[in-house]
Amino acid sequence: MSLHPEVIRLLIFLVGIIAFAALNAAYLVWLERKEAGHIQRRIGPKEVGPFGLLQPLADGIKLMTKQLIVPAGVDPILFKIAPILVMVPAIMSFVTIPYGENLVARNIDIGLLMIFAFASVNVLGLLLGAWGSRNKYAVISAARVVSQNVAYEIPMLITVVTLVMITGTMNLHEIVMQQQGGFWNWNILNLAASPLMPVAFLIFFVCMLAETNRAPFDMAEAESELIAGAFTEYPGMGFGVFFMGEYANIVIGASVATILFLGGWQCPFGLFPGVHWFLLKMYFLIFTVIWIRWTYPRTTFYSLLNLSWKILIPISFFNLILTSAMIKVF
Amino acid sequence: MIDYLKEIISGTWSLFVGLGITIKYFFQPVVTVQYPRQTLPMTPRFRGHIELVRDEETGGTKCVVCGMCQKACPSGCITVEGEKKEGGKGKVLSEYTLDFTKCSLCGLCVESCNFGAITFSKDYNLAGLRKEAYVFDLKKRLEEKK
Numbered sequence: 179m180s181l182h183p184e185v186i187r188l189l190i191f192l193v194g195i196i197a198f199a200a201l202n203a204a205y206l207v208w209l210e211r212k213e214a215g216h217i218q219r220r221i222g223p224k225e226v227g228p229f230g231l232l233q234p235l236a237d238g239i240k241l242m243t244k245q246l247i248v249p250a251g252v253d254p255i256l257f258k259i260a261p262i263l264v265m266v267p268a269i270m271s272f273v274t275i276p277y278g279e280n281l282v283a284r285n286i287d288i289g290l291l292m293i294f295a296f297a298s299v300n301v302l303g304l305l306l307g308a309w310g311s312r313n314k315y316a317v318i319s320a321a322r323v324v325s326q327n328v329a330y331e332i333p334m335l336i337t338v339v340t341l342v343m344i345t346g347t348m349n350l351h352e353i354v355m356q357q358q359g360g361f362w363n364w365n366i367l368n369l370a371a372s373p374l375m376p377v378a379f380l381i382f383f384v385c386m387l388a389e390t391n392r393a394p395f396d397m398a399e400a401e402s403e404l405i406a407g408a409f410t411e412y413p414g415m416g417f418g419v420f421f422m423g424e425y426a427n428i429v430i431g432a433s434v435a436t437i438l439f440l441g442g443w444q445c446p447f448g449l450f451p452g453v454h455w456f457l458l459k460m461y462f463l464i465f466t467v468i469w470i471r472w473t474y475p476r477t478t479f480y481s482l483l484n485l486s487w488k489i490l491i492p493i494s495f496f497n498l499i500l501t502s503a504m505i506k507v508f
Numbered sequence: 509m510i511d512y513l514k515e516i517i518s519g520t521w522s523l524f525v526g527l528g529i530t531i532k533y534f535f536q537p538v539v540t541v542q543y544p545r546q547t548l549p550m551t552p553r554f555r556g557h558i559e560l561v562r563d564e565e566t567g568g569t570k571c572v573v574c575g576m577c578q579k580a581c582p583s584g585c586i587t588v589e590g591e592k593k594e595g596g597k598g599k600v601l602s603e604y605t606l607d608f609t610k611c612s613l614c615g616l617c618v619e620s621c622n623f624g625a626i627t628f629s630k631d632y633n634l635a636g637l638r639k640e641a642y643v644f645d646l647k648k649r650l651e652e653k654k
Contacts, residue, residue, distance in 0.1 A: 217530045219539045380520075473530040474523070489516055 191283035195272040202429050203422035204234035210468050217472045244414030252411065253310035260307025261416050264423035267296035267303070271430045276351045278443050278453035290338065290348040293434060297389065300427055301327045304391075304398065307420070308408035319407030322397040322479060326388055329483055330395075333490035334385035337378050340494070340501045341438055344371040354442030361446035366439040370508070372501040374493075379439045381494050383463075386431035388486070390424065393471035397479055432463035555613050556629040558606060560650045569650060570625035573599040577617035577626060585610040586617060601647060608634075608642040 208223065208230065215222025223230030248257060274289035276282035286292055301323055308320030344365065345353050357364050365371075366379045388395040399407035409417050436442060436459045443456040477485070541548055563570045573590030585607040590599030618626055636642060 213534070216534045216538065219533055219536060221538050221540050221542075469527060469530065469534075473526050493516075 195269060199269055199426045203425035206425045208234050213468045214472045241414050241418040247413045249411050251312045256306045256310030260303050261419035263303030264300055265419050267299040268423050268426035268430060271296045275433050277456050281453055285351050288348045289350040304408045311411035313410050315404045315410045316408050319398050319404050326397055329486040330385045330388035333381055333494040336494040336498055337382045340378060340498045343501055350437050354437055357441040357444055364441040372497060372504055374497045378497050381490050382435060390427045390431050392467055394474040394477050395482055396476060400476055428467060432460045435463055436460050550630040554630055556631045557608050558617060558626045559629040560646050561625055561627050569601050570623050571601045572623055573601050576620045580616040580620035583610040604646040606644045606646055608644055609639060
């Protein structure tokens with residue numbers, strides 16, 4: 179019996195994607211702690227391995243040795259399925275992200291739509307986990323997550339629609355190919371299509387922070403108010419999987435921002451395009467996400483919603499109208 | 509409308525200023541002292557428990573066993589014993605004991621000494637398992653310090 183080469187290819191990509199997601203989740207925690215340390219002029223993890231590089235391994239082993247307690251009164255199915263519901267969509271979204279010219283598991287024509295469809299399942303996972311835990315903190319957290327995600331999905335999608343109007347395709351590979359050349363061809367500087375493109379990038383980035391529940395929008399697990407929010411009742415690896423899902427979502431967000439606005443794997447000077455440029459841009463965005471977390475305090479819930487409904491949505495709408503007018507006129 | 513836009517722009521600018529401050533700190537050297545492996549030099553006026561001062565001429569102690577420190581101590585934690593020196597005048601220190609369990613580091617003993625024979629040490633690593641470990645034989649300490 180011989181396997182079809184396509185099956186082998188898919189298997190390799192599946193293993194690769196899961197490994198990439200897990201490795202990133204582990205080492206982004208390390209990066210987060212190290213960066214937080216240096217911003218506060220501390221050292222950060224350093225004891226386990228050189229530069230503390232084995233710290234994620236130690237954390238993982240610690241989480242795995244913990245007993246998986248299912249508290250009395252929880253919904254047994256929802257409680258167990260929720261971490262998976264957060265993790266699986268994140269991994270699914272990796273399928274269509276092109277990391278290099280040929281480095282993509284499946285080049286789907288509506289890849290962009292697929293990523294946003296799966297990204298919203300993440301919220302459902304958090305909601306079900308919180309509801310199933312039978313915990314007041316978790317339920318408050320779930321209510322916050324849902325209203326926050328509803329509010330921020332709108333400006334994000336309007337910005338994406340603006341972008342799709344400019345590029346004329348939802349195929350991520352083609353979107354990157356259109357940004358060939360130098361950094362002046364990237365969508366973030368595509369001022370001929372709309373003079374507000376840098377602002378659109380900013381809106382997209384802010385919405386990405388809110389969608390992934392990162393500080394300063396981490397209302398979902400506001401430690402000082404809600405213990406750990408939706409994760410309050412989760413022990414050991416249940417919590418670990420949630421956490422990995424969160425970090426995988428950050429990687430997805432940074433990857434999509436890189437593809438849509440920063441030219442994907444294209445080099446800023448038109449030389450040697452390749453996967454290294456993609457990773458460089460992606461990790462710079464992730465660095466910025468962490469940098470933001472250790473700079474700003476958490477917002478209040480009302481100012482969070484005000485920012486979306488009063489500022490981001492009007493501006494992104496204005497940008498949409500401006501772009502369509504520019505497309506029509508020129 | 510103008511105010512609305514002004515507020516957004518100034519608000520966004522203030523966020524970037526904030527990011528600028530934290531990234532500046534990010535690239536500055538760390539200030540952590542990793543205590544058991546690194547230590548800071550103690551400040552000159554640090555008050556540890558007392559210790560005897562070495563007389564540079566004789567190599568022994570400066571103490572003449574006058575007993576002023578023993579009298580000055582409000583907690584009675586100093587015990588000074590001396591022996592009559594053979595063929596000379598005055599006494600020689602034979603025992604100087606500090607019961608650190610009672611000492612409150614007031615420093616009256618150091619002040620009362622007319623010969624500058626005692627001073628504050630810089631010793632702060634004083635963890636121990638038994639009460640007896642805190643009765644210091646300062647004469648022995650001075651001899652061991654050589």
